[in-house]
Amino acid sequence: MTSDRIRIPAASSSFPQYGDILPDLMLSYVDLPASLKSCFVYCCIYSKDYEIEMDLLAMQWVAHGLIEEKKGMDVEVTANQCIDDLINRCMTEETEEGDVKLHDTLHDLASYIGRKEYSHASPTEHTSHLSLLDVDDAETSMHNVSLVANKLHTLFCAFLPSEQFTNIKWLRVLSLEECEMDELPNSIECVSLLKYLNLSYSDVKRLPSSIDRLWNLQTLDLSYSKIEEVPEEIGKLCNLRYLGLEGTEELKIVAEGLGKLTNLQTLKRFLLCNDKEDRRGCNIKVLKDLNNLTGKLSIEGLGAARKEVNLGEAQLLKEKHLLTGLKFDFEEQHDDKVADASEQSCILEALEPPHCLKNLKIRHYKGEMPSWYLKTDYTKLRILKLENCPLSEKLISITSLEKLELNKCPAVCEIASMPSLKSLKIGSCDGLNTIGHDMPALESLEVDGCGRLEQVADDHMPALKMLNLTNLKAVKQLPTHLPSLEVLTVQDLPNWEGWPAIGSRETTISMPRLREAGLENCPKMQTQGLLYALSEQEHDYEPRLQELRVWDCPSARLGWKLLKQLPNLTDLRLDREALESTLPSPLPSEVSTFLPSLEHLTLTDANVDKLKWGRVPEWVWGLSQLDSLGLQGFTEEISLGGHWQCLQELVRLELYDFPNLKSLVDINNTTSLQNDAVATTSPTDAKEQLACLLNLEDLVVSCCPAVDLPQELRDSLED
Template structure:
């Protein structure tokens, strides 16, 4: 089968081929070689003869399978012709390189060149003759098929439509009612008590299911519903449970998913991350009807709280039924009026139809043909946006593609038309994207470089090829063929699955994607583009090698999301991310794109790689062991992008880097300390096209200021981010007077947006930093320990972020910091973030006079002052936009913290405030200002305030959601009822804290409580702790506590996680038992409680999954058998017992634990026997350590005890695998509940976070002092 889109692809290919045939390079190289010239002329004429009938073929032979074979053969000939032209261009380039390398020798041998090239030309002539024979057969066939010459749509140039390259969520019409219904379902509490809540959106492809799900997912009401986790995953046609699990884990935890592929271990981690959480999970584009997948969803819901929801989108009602959706919303066709509104927005340049009435009438008829499908309307509207001629609109309306049914596809007619009328230069770019699997998130920059490698980008005199590629990309976005990914909001793009079907159809058998586990498809000999997507599998590697052996003419081979290694061979474009380096790489002379990123074992690239004279892009990101680059890198004369980020062991650059005239990206340049064999900084001077980011390292090796001047940074107008880095001061010999001259001559261009100066070892900064960088938005001055003054930065008009760290020599920040002699505007007028850190000798911070000071820092939102122990004086008097204030280890700083100073402060922290006694609002502030303040304050952290005794009722801390109190020795009691909206509280190391108080009997909103290291804490509120929303309850190292809160089973119905550690006086759980919703219990070294564990009665806890009991092997215990009299629920999946000195045997009670998956036993020196009858069949992992009597027999893998565990798939004894090789995915649930996951934990870049691990709560956010007045806070 063939259709217009396939033939349009051919037309575009032929056009590009003709351009290459007549290029000056080819014509000059074959000059004087008449046979080759004649053959190429014949080839062009033969191609023109075939091209003339393509449009006729699309009109007459749309459904003829014979024509399909004919077209595929023609495509194959075109590809082969392109390869021949590439060989000619490559041979020409290699000759020029030889000329440049040995010009004298070449001149002497010039007369011999024709003889040397004779074998090459004979080879080319033979290939062209073979192509002519094939074309002759195709020409005869087209005559037999009766194809006639004609004229089609081809080659019109369209104006480029402006596009932001982002998909707007507001680009929806007629879906408000649908959105409200879905949101109601998401927010509805199931009064029946049924925990399972799967909601389905059902509708045909292109009708807007994903858009509707996104609108609901991002709606402010859903945000306010306080889901602990919101997770989005696109399932697509294959519902691969491990992939879904890994994505959920990645989005629900601070660390990435474990590398294991074992579903059982992933399940353990998944359970840990979701247990006790209210989550919203969107599974987009679900196709599976398998019961196992429904069971998986049900299991996920049982991990979370009852309010958790799963929202799926699917085309098929049967999928919703199979997933046991409790509610289904059927998405119908868009109403006619809304169809027209959507069409108007996309088809008319002003967004409305104030146009020719005839065009308007034609447009309405076109809209009717879209049959209410938003995707079709947007695609055809985006196409017509470029057309203002009514005749073109009429042609599109009357196209027979509207009525053509294409067997075996769901491609919308509107999409076929959209492709047919694409400019020819976009057709191949679009079709190439079929190389990505469905729903794959691709990056704009990477795709543009791949297009460039394939030769799809037209040369331009006024644009770089990258700029041309960006324009092409934006054009495809503007036509709704690409859309921004819902999973990667910043830079990822994706194709709708129906659009992907179109790209696949256009590419046909010339593109091939191999997915792991899919062996149903066979790669063909015509395949030019191959991609494969998987995690890691030896069998899969073998499949790929077989594919590569069959596809001899490959142009692109991409390994997508690969985590393993083998060697492969292919030309033109190659992505080897994660692979081992192949020694045969030098043979790939047509290679344009080479990606070795994440090849962590590569120490050196082979010198032969420099023979890749066509190479345009070389990526070496995260090659952590890479030590050197090849000496002859200069031979890569077409190299445009050299990416070296995170090559931490790379020591120097090769010589003659300045010969890489095409270079645009050079992410790192290292100045060598040697005179020979490596590049000098001056070589940067000739790389005039550098753009993007540049890091220059080891600047202490610059020999003179003149060398720095030769780098010519001030003329590099396209650089956006620059890092100037010297070695740390401890690695150089003190102050270097010569470095002032060096940094003076490293002046940057005025277009620079970000500058970092790191470890500069001169005394002062150059004037150009504060005077000549009008576009600078981010400045970092890091560890410049010998500089004794800051440059005048206040007048930088665009400065948005300023980091000053490790400036040991600075004693005073004087008024010159704000102004300079050349200008005076409001200082730091656009600054939003100011970070002052690790300045041990800083004493004085001068401010401008009051009149000018109120205009300073007018937009500052975040202020961090850390580890400045000598700093005196005050903060700036007026910070009207400040939202976050963090002060750490600044004992002498005084601050006036009034409402007027910080009217919108959201987070503030105080540390080591010895004079703070109580929190209350003074009388003069109990008026209008307090309302504004209450609407802002959400997080408060108090650290080492030894005089803090109480929170007064007048404090009115109603908006507070997160509270952390640490090391406040005078605090005796804490009034919970003063914080009606508090969600999370941590009280740590408050030595004299005795009680939590709750007087009013009001149900608290709190969901997390942790009390840690309070040795005198004795009681919870009398009568019980009323907190129906409490999910996590942790009490550690409270040796005086005698009992847990009363009525836990009634007052804490949502409790999922309970942890008690070193509470030695607690004897039993409260009367009535524990809440039935508990999923995880951890009891450690609570001697009286564990001694009475036979009375725990855990069997009634039908939701319990995880139990951990740790005694103290040094203490006497009477437990000889386990579980013994302890009744356990059958739902238990994970059990850990440790440090029982008298435990001798595990008993038959284990056979009742029919859901048990993981068992860990440790430090039980007398344990010798496993349970008679063995373990339940569900058990898959057993770990035992420091159990010498038992472990000795298990290590021998024989005997009675071994037979009891032999069936278990993974056994780890004393940290040694004796069976299987998988470690448990997690060993303690504390990782999930042990620390509060608050928004503020991500408010600061990691590289600036000064807080040591044990002081992790000091993220410093406190607003109350705003209402206290002048206070010594540090």
């Protein structure tokens, strides 16, 4: 496809803007093994910044014969190794979603090397790989296809008339992603060499009967399309290795011809028929001969009543040793006859997973947990998720488990210790009263709505980095020694006592790595112990806290003595009660000296008269470095004019619930500046104030009925 003998220009005339960068990258390309060169260049068929799904890219390479087959190894495995190799060589990059893409400069390099064979929109006589996804004019697109139809091996487009299928007989890869066609034409049979067909996110509802003529087809992706039926003819696609059915919400029928696809490796989603076996899916026995399935498989429709599954057929999944993930979904449809608990137990007992399984999820299961669930043979299991399983009572210790999620499992009363567990997420498990104490590897713990739980963590979780607790009525104490904790979120803990003062039963606090703390609606939470820990104890470290949020915690008393110990604070969100202090508020000229890093400030005034600020405290205007400011509930404030020139860096301003606020700009050009020690009058210019506000990128004013804004500001409002 591409030659190893490539002239390296001093500066490519095609890409002069990159100067000497392109030649340097060309050397990286020349250094690639021969098997990777064509794979790298092929990526330029996608537009810049396009995030390419790894599995589909691998299957396209396979379709074009770019991947060298190795004895004893599936070609898909080799293709994925090629992707990893390109990533490790920095020739492609992996995105956060697990896809890959080319950096703009690398895309230019690939396009430069493959400029004869690869084209976007404007093909030449040498073009064999064409993408028309960036062409809006359908007529122009079809004209471009006609020019090179008998030479094309790859075609990406959003529309293709039926007559064109007869002209592209040499095609290997066809992507009609997001196309608006309701149905593929019967002329698809003319593309008999086709190995890859992508109809994902399309409007296609039906596949023609002539689909059975695509004997060479290896990949058929229908993910997130409007497909309603997978026909019986699918069983004649003997070379099919990838069938994408994820997100096909309109799918009603999957013919049992699926069971003939013995080369199928990727299925991901398997739909079962209901008790009448006349709609929505297949009989579960169809899985019997699909022994080459790899990766993850979701089996849906298990909750509908059906004929009893023969336990003698329990090898349906157990011998599928290439499967790494299974999801058993018992959620029933609205018109299903629901299987009772004993029927569901029988079904799940028969679906014993292979022992090589790494990921297991069970949803909406009403039966007893199967016998295989208690076995210790699953030594590779890394992830376990149980959702809405009311009869699941106890979780045994799974030494290999790294991630555990439980949601709406009310019978679970205990979670055993798991030495390898890194992430634990629990929600709405009302019977839970104990979490295992020996979890030395645990890094993330989230617990929500477990009414009986009294203790959620202890000092034997040395690796814990994130602790998120919500709606726990029985919890009174939290651990005080968490050396690795970075993020703490506590919300709706009515009986948690927080960090009492020295002399009570909790006297020491050690969270040296704490970076973010959010505390909300904890009426008994005390903070004196935290204040002592940060201000009076001798530390070998400087507090790392960068974000602090305290709302609706009337017993909290943070005060300026604490805030002065937090020089790295960048985000502060408080209500008046949290900031109550016996110390006077600082002068505006002082506040930025002990909060030098603060960029985001949100203040809410109190409803209690003796605690109310009434007006925005003057120290706020001394924070000249603020990037965003949010103010709420200052009922006595009439005008905020005269201050905005103090906040030259401000880009976002939010004002909520100022019932008496009349203006943001001081029309009289004078403003009274008041604080506890000083009262002065300073002339200001209304135009200067207005100019500062107009420089904002975001301005939100809500529930301020009396405010009269200049028209220029009204045009800037979000709400």
